[in-house]
Amino acid sequence: MVTLKINEHEIKVAKGTTILDAAKTLSINIPTLCNHQDLCVAGNCRVCVVEQKGARTLVAACAMPVAEGMEILTNSLKVRNARKHIVELLLSEHRADCTKCYKNQKCELQTLANEYSFGEHIFLDLVEDHSYIIDRSSPSFLKDDSKCIRCQRCVRTCAQLQHVSAIAVANKGSHMKISSFHDRPMSHVVCTNCGQCVNRCPTGALTEKTYIDQVWDAIYDPDKHVVVQTAPAVRVALGEDLGFDPGERVTGKMVTALRQLGFDSVLDTDFTADLTIIEEGTELLTRLKKILVEGDNSLALPMFTSCSPGWIKFIEHKYPNMLPNLSTCKSPQQMFGALAKTFYAEKRKIDPSKIVSVSIMPCTAKKYEADRPEMRSSGYKDIDFVLTTRELAVMIKQAGINFMALEDDHYDSIMGTSTGAGVIFGATGGVMEAALRTAYEIVTGRPVPFKNLNIMPVRGMEGVKEATIKIEGTTEEWRFLEGAELKVAIAHGLVNANKIAKAVSTGKASYHFIEIMACPGGCLGGGGQPIPTNAAIRQKRMEAIYSEDMHMDLRKSHENPEIRAIYEEFLEKPNGHKSHKLLHTHYIKRESY
Amino acid sequence: MYNTGNMVKELAEKHGRKRESLMPILQDIVRKHNYLTDDAMVAIASELDISAAEVYGTASFYTFLDTEERGKNIIRVCKTITCSMKGKNDILSTLEDILKIKVGETTPDKMFTLLETNCIGWCHKAPAILINDMPYTDLTPETVIDVVKGYMR
Numbered sequence: 001m002v003t004l005k006i007n008e009h010e011i012k013v014a015k016g017t018t019i020l021d022a023a024k025t026l027s028i029n030i031p032t033l034c035n036h037q038d039l040c041v042a043g044n045c046r047v048c049v050v051e052q053k054g055a056r057t058l059v060a061a062c063a064m065p066v067a068e069g070m071e072i073l074t075n076s077l078k079v080r081n082a083r084k085h086i087v088e089l090l091l092s093e094h095r096a097d098c099t100k101c102y103k104n105q106k107c108e109l110q111t112l113a114n115e116y117s118f119g120e121h122i123f124l125d126l127v128e129d130h131s132y133i134i135d136r137s138s139p140s141f142l143k144d145d146s147k148c149i150r151c152q153r154c155v156r157t158c159a160q161l162q163h164v165s166a167i168a169v170a171n172k173g174s175h176m177k178i179s180s181f182h183d184r185p186m187s188h189v190v191c192t193n194c195g196q197c198v199n200r201c202p203t204g205a206l207t208e209k210t211y212i213d214q215v216w217d218a219i220y221d222p223d224k225h226v227v228v229q230t231a232p233a234v235r236v237a238l239g240e241d242l243g244f245d246p247g248e249r250v251t252g253k254m255v256t257a258l259r260q261l262g263f264d265s266v267l268d269t270d271f272t273a274d275l276t277i278i279e280e281g282t283e284l285l286t287r288l289k290k291i292l293v294e295g296d297n298s299l300a301l302p303m304f305t306s307c308s309p310g311w312i313k314f315i316e317h318k319y320p321n322m323l324p325n326l327s328t329c330k331s332p333q334q335m336f337g338a339l340a341k342t343f344y345a346e347k348r349k350i351d352p353s354k355i356v357s358v359s360i361m362p363c364t365a366k367k368y369e370a371d372r373p374e375m376r377s378s379g380y381k382d383i384d385f386v387l388t389t390r391e392l393a394v395m396i397k398q399a400g401i402n403f404m405a406l407e408d409d410h411y412d413s414i415m416g417t418s419t420g421a422g423v424i425f426g427a428t429g430g431v432m433e434a435a436l437r438t439a440y441e442i443v444t445g446r447p448v449p450f451k452n453l454n455i456m457p458v459r460g461m462e463g464v465k466e467a468t469i470k471i472e473g474t475t476e477e478w479r480f481l482e483g484a485e486l487k488v489a490i491a492h493g494l495v496n497a498n499k500i501a502k503a504v505s506t507g508k509a510s511y512h513f514i515e516i517m518a519c520p521g522g523c524l525g526g527g528g529q530p531i532p533t534n535a536a537i538r539q540k541r542m543e544a545i546y547s548e549d550m551h552m553d554l555r556k557s558h559e560n561p562e563i564r565a566i567y568e569e570f571l572e573k574p575n576g577h578k579s580h581k582l583l584h585t586h587y588i589k590r591e592s593y
Numbered sequence: 594m595y596n597t598g599n600m601v602k603e604l605a606e607k608h609g610r611k612r613e614s615l616m617p618i619l620q621d622i623v624r625k626h627n628y629l630t631d632d633a634m635v636a637i638a639s640e641l642d643i644s645a646a647e648v649y650g651t652a653s654f655y656t657f658l659d660t661e662e663r664g665k666n667i668i669r670v671c672k673t674i675t676c677s678m679k680g681k682n683d684i685l686s687t688l689e690d691i692l693k694i695k696v697g698e699t700t701p702d703k704m705f706t707l708l709e710t711n712c713i714g715w716c717h718k719a720p721a722i723l724i725n726d727m728p729y730t731d732l733t734p735e736t737v738i739d740v741v742k743g744y745m746r
Contacts, residue, residue: 170653179646
């Protein structure tokens with residue numbers, strides 16, 4: 001332990017703690033624009049400078065570890081003046097069109113500018129001297145260099161959390177900028193559209209591409225039937241943007257709010273999550289059977305999950321030789337989209353051309369996924385608009401709804417019934433757990449041998465998780481699996497996905513089934529979730545997801561009555577002809593830059 | 594444009610495949626070909642298992658690691674204050690006239706690229722230019738024509 005004084009208060013903290021974190025334990029706030037708990041120390045923005053008694057210059061609190069006997073002042077005149085100048089200099093290179101900015105009142109730079117109330121007396125506005133281009137090429141997000149303060153949170157996010165580095169620092173001096181490879185449009189580089197950078201950008205330089213107005217237009221159009229689906233992870237995070245603490249489950253309130261917004265039918269992505277389990281579980285078992293029993297070499301093992309569009313684009317760019325290992329199942333969002341304009345339209349006797357299909361996702365990559373040209377198997381664009389959790393919160397605020405005071409309500413039917421297995425898709429390990437709950441039961445006729453169906457080895461925030469499930473007491477059809485050990489692995493965050501993909505591609509790993517989620521923590525830590533998102537908040541959302549699962553009457557996908565019904569009435573059988581047409585897809589090799 | 598071929602693989606064998614191998618590889622390519630093509634940068638990224646954006650970011654930091662197509666000979670006219678006071682503008686306009694290009698451009702036959710540079714340390718013999726790695730100093734509009742003509746053959 002190290003003893004030091006901050007603003008005359010003596011404290012003891014662990015060796016290696018930064019001044020910034022030490023000050024937090026005293027509830028002293030030191031502002032920062034480049035520091036983020038998920039990322040390495042950078043010391044780029046200099047906003048966190050503090051005075052260290054006896055030191056020649058001010059020091060960056062985020063980068064300086066504490067030392068015995070250190071005396072720190074966080075609010076001396078010297079610090080105040082320096083910090084004010086630093087923020088002024090940042091503002092001089094920032095296009096401050098605040099009232100028109102998407103991040104208005106959610107911008108960390110704006111908050112600091114407000115705290116220091118500069119008035120007219122700021123440095124020269126240098127923005128006009130540069131020719132800035134707003135990159136609108138991605139369907140998921142905008143990159144506006146005129147608002148960038150070069151804190152490099154995005155660069156560190158893309159490198160450390162995602163192992164993508166679609167963006168890096170280019171040029172130098174006043175020309176320095178955050179750039180893709182040779183400044184290509186973001187839609188034409190390795191960017192996975194995961195939005196983790198968007199979630200961490202302190203200004204309006206990186207923002208989701210918003211479709212709020214298009215959704216309002218659809219809602220107000222009397223000719224349109226607007227259906228909305230909500231992803232599992234939205235219900236455990238939406239509250240954060242609307243007054244609740246992290247970890248609050250707001251499923252019922254969210255349904256009420258969506259109805260009040262004017263959606264014609266409020267449905268649940270969890271339903272197609274359950275459907276995904278049936279399709280993907282069947283696909284896995286079929287692959288195992290064809291490879292192990294029939295010696296079919298055209299199929300690949302291990303099988304990777306395919307729910308995460310960021311992961312899909314990552315593997316298309318980085319490991320195109322492993323595309324046959326991907327499950328051909330569409331993500332729950334896209335299964336829902338394909339069914340909304342076919343099955344749902346038939347059942348409700350609605351002309352599918354009049355249906356507008358909206359999804360609320362914790363994800364920015366889902367906007368890109370909905371735009372993929374192959375996602376039109378209903379004959380229309382299967383999903384018309386994707387909104388993030390944050391955008392839904394904006395709509396609820398625009399509508400003047402007092403979210404915290406809302407009564408709970410239930411999803412509509414059809415395609416609104418789900419199980420706990422669908423809910424846990426929102427957490428890392430959830431798809432694996434849901435798949436095992438069903439696959440084990442298909443093969444043995446008995447539930448998975450874990451207390452309360454909770455398969456603890458696949459849960460938690462460890463980057464790469466492995467588990468082995470011994471299959472015993474198989475039914476006649478699956479006798480070839482008797483005594484077999486099903487080896488599974490789970491990774492979240494593309495940096496971890498890359499570890500597994502590399503191990504598989506070099507033959508160093510022998511798994512059967514691998515779940516990959518592009519974002520840290522799985523969808524609950526998605527790029528479209530409320531800001532801030534960090535380890536403590538992801539933990540709270542995860543606990544909420546598993547608590548939601550425990551409160552469900554049904555917790556196995558194959559027990560969902562609507563799933564049984566859709567196979568009887570419409571799809572016929574898992575992996576059948578209709579399934580292949582509507583619920584499965586294919587992938588393409590992409591460039592490596 | 595030049596063909597990347599096996600060049601990057603050979604350079605990676607020579608300099609290694611670590612992050613710190615990046616600079617010597619970039620320098621070797623520029624020494625030979627004057628600039629870095631997109632293909633070369635993508636190939637380096639794949640050899641070193643880093644992203645192409647990182648290779649571009651590193652290259653774009655250094656003025657002498659060009660990422661735009663350059664001619665066989667790169668003329669850099671010192672634009673710093675001493676050379677400016679000693680007649681750099683006349684030198685530059687003479688070069689523009691005989692090469693029929695503006696600063697930043699390359700001749701259609703890809704023989705010359707005309708650029709400006711910050712101080713190259715020849716203030717005592719200003720005005721000065723660099724052609725590739727060779728400095729030419731104490732220039733006048735007349736002598737600079739002779740210098741450039743020497744590269745036209």
